[in-house]
Amino acid sequence: MGTADITITREATDSRGRYVARIAGHAETAELTFSIASPALVIADHTGVPDAFRGMGVGLALVERLVADARENGFKVMPLCPFVNAQRKRHPEWADAFSV
Numbered sequence: 261m262g263t264a265d266i267t268i269t270r271e272a273t274d275s276r277g278r279y280v281a282r283i284a285g286h287a288e289t290a291e292l293t294f295s296i297a298s299p300a301l302v303i304a305d306h307t308g309v310p311d312a313f314r315g316m317g318v319g320l321a322l323v324e325r326l327v328a329d330a331r332e333n334g335f336k337v338m339p340l341c342p343f344v345n346a347q348r349k350r351h352p353e354w355a356d357a358f359s360v
Contacts, residue, residue: 266318268325272296279325281309281318288312292322292344294337301359302326302335304344323347330357 267282274296281290288310295303304326309319323344330337336359339345348358 266316266321268321270325270329279322281313281322283313283316283318286312290318290322292319292326292341294326297338300335301338302330303338304341306341307343319343320347327351327354327357 265283267284269280269282271278271280276293276295278291278293290307290309290313292307293305295305297303304323307319307322326337326344329335337344337357338359339348348354348360
């Protein structure tokens with residue numbers, strides 16, 4: 261199953277938010293939660309992916325969406341979440357989107 265099968269939506273308030281990943285035919289969802297420190301800084305807090313989604317690239321797809329939004333909206337990401345930080349290290353081409 262590729263990332264084309266993953267639907268990601270963004271939910272946010274003034275101070276917190278999350279990206280939610282859904283796969284057709286699955287009741288579970290995966291999420292990447294974040295805190296909005298300022299208009300220029302978002303802190304990636306936690307990534308949770310259910311066992312049913314493991315190996316499908318769902319976690320990576322969530323981080324890719326976060327990076328795309330950071331670039332499009334002009335904010336930097338502080339990768340407090342270990343998974344997001346690990347993906348940042350694996351993708352040096354994302355350096356412009358992170359504040360480390």
